[in-house]
Amino acid sequence: MMSSGISENASRKRRASGTGSYRQENKILKWQGKQYRTFTNKLVPAKPQPERKVSCKCSYKCRSLTYKRKLELYKQFYETDSAKQGTYLTGLINIGNIKKRRRRGTYELAESSQCQCSIFYTVPDGSGNLVLVCKRTFLNIFAIISKKIEILVKKKKKMGETY
Numbered sequence: 001m002m003s004s005g006i007s008e009n010a011s012r013k014r015r016a017s018g019t020g021s022y023r024q025e026n027k028i029l030k031w032q033g034k035q036y037r038t039f040t041n042k043l044v045p046a047k048p049q050p051e052r053k054v055s056c057k058c059s060y061k062c063r064s065l066t067y068k069r070k071l072e073l074y075k076q077f078y079e080t081d082s083a084k085q086g087t088y089l090t091g092l093i094n095i096g097n098i099k100k101r102r103r104r105g106t107y108e109l110a111e112s113s114q115c116q117c118s119i120f121y122t123v124p125d126g127s128g129n130l131v132l133v134c135k136r137t138f139l140n141i142f143a144i145i146s147k148k149i150e151i152l153v154k155k156k157k158k159m160g161e162t163y
């Protein structure tokens with residue numbers, strides 16, 4: 001007797017049921033800075049925590065921020081929900097006119113008409129003050145990419161034009 005041994009392909013692709021909630025879950029993981037899967041099932045690693053070492057050689061106050069404080073900022077940021085994360089960062093980004101160096105060694109603000117706007121990054125130090133840090137440190141603390149800043153700056157500049 002011949003058995004109709006057509007081995008049914010057991011590895012039928014499993015479809016995630018309730019994809020809606022599945023996606024939502026990943027969205028939350030994403031803004032929490034945790035490991036998540038994209039809809040193409042690509043695994044995105046968790047956001048790295050800020051570096052302990054201050055490796056920049058800038059003239060800002062990066063060194064005055066303790067590692068502990070940086071971790072706090074990182075944690076707070078990823079506990080904030082996604083809609084507020086952008087607002088939070090925007091509030092820490094300051095767009096100002098670049099300070100031009102005069103021959104006599106004094107610094108002066110450029111006229112706004114020839115605005116060579118530069119961007120300053122600040123972070124709260126935990127005792128009510130804002131500390132000026134360089135972009136590198138700013139990106140490092142919040143584990144964000146430069147592109148994200150560019151988008152926020154663009155938005156902020158637009159807002160500034162229309163006030």
Ligand SMILES: [Zn+2]
Binds near residue numbers: 056060062134135137
């Ligand atoms: Zn720095």
